[in-house]
Amino acid sequence: MGQQIEQLAQFVAQMQLEKIPQEVQQHAKLVVLDTLGVILAGSARPEVSQLREKLHATAGTGATVFASGWPHHDPRTAGFLNTVAGRAIELGEGHRYVSYQGAMQILPGVLAVGECAQTSGREMLAALILGYDVGARLAAAMKSRPLAHQNGQAALLGAAAAGARMRGLNAADTSRAMRIATTLVLTPSYNNAINGATTLNVAGGMSGFACSLAADLALAGFTAQDDAIEEALGNLVGDGFKPATRFTPRSMRSTQRSPN
Numbered sequence: 420m421g422q423q424i425e426q427l428a429q430f431v432a433q434m435q436l437e438k439i440p441q442e443v444q445q446h447a448k449l450v451v452l453d454t455l456g457v458i459l460a461g462s463a464r465p466e467v468s469q470l471r472e473k474l475h476a477t478a479g480t481g482a483t484v485f486a487s488g489w490p491h492h493d494p495r496t497a498g499f500l501n502t503v504a505g506r507a508i509e510l511g512e513g514h515r516y517v518s519y520q521g522a523m524q525i526l527p528g529v530l531a532v533g534e535c536a537q538t539s540g541r542e543m544l545a546a547l548i549l550g551y552d553v554g555a556r557l558a559a560a561m562k563s564r565p566l567a568h569q570n571g572q573a574a575l576l577g578a579a580a581a582g583a584r585m586r587g588l589n590a591a592d593t594s595r596a597m598r599i600a601t602t603l604v605l606t607p608s609y610n611n612a613i614n615g616a617t618t619l620n621v622a623g624g625m626s627g628f629a630c631s632l633a634a635d636l637a638l639a640g641f642t643a644q645d646d647a648i649e650e651a652l653g654n655l656v657g658d659g660f661k662p663a664t665r666f667t668p669r670s671m672r673s674t675q676r677s678p679n
Contacts, residue, residue, distance in 0.1 A: 498627030528630020550581025
């Protein structure tokens, strides 16, 4: 596997919240509040409501579904449903420099995993910031295919990194969880957005699912090929991947402006 990916995994596993600049932490808290509001508004969409009804028939417990009157679900389903709801009304934040909506695709999974495991708010905030940073760096390093929408691509791997952080995985296992998650990346068409096809929101929702699932698969002993991320973002869902200028140790130390 590439040295840059291992550095990225180490960054996620070892960075402490106290070392993240206060202005980044404060902005991340605003992003949390804004994103929760968007999820709650999107939860009222008819297709989102019907999806909850369908999945509730096999519901588990452990994490809150952010919709009026709804019971708990298992963290994977809750993360999925809350991400779909947040994507439904097109008000999620975006990144200034890359095609990327990290908060909406990472926060729901972080909240679901954190609630189920009774993780502290500080650790959830750290996981959001670090997972967002990972996804943004991956998005900046990959060349998107012309028709591919960003939902379920780099942000999904950022969600997997955040989930690994939430589960306390070390650097090697964080790398493995991220590489495992490449089997879940998607290539939704941008024409969905042009034609108003709401199935595009499901692609975003899979990031909320993957946040929990990737770490679970790593803990269960699943393995992944060494170059899984480079191959997925460079040849499968993407059309080129150049991490060298994005993942240097200096960049890791000095460019922690996440979420944006």
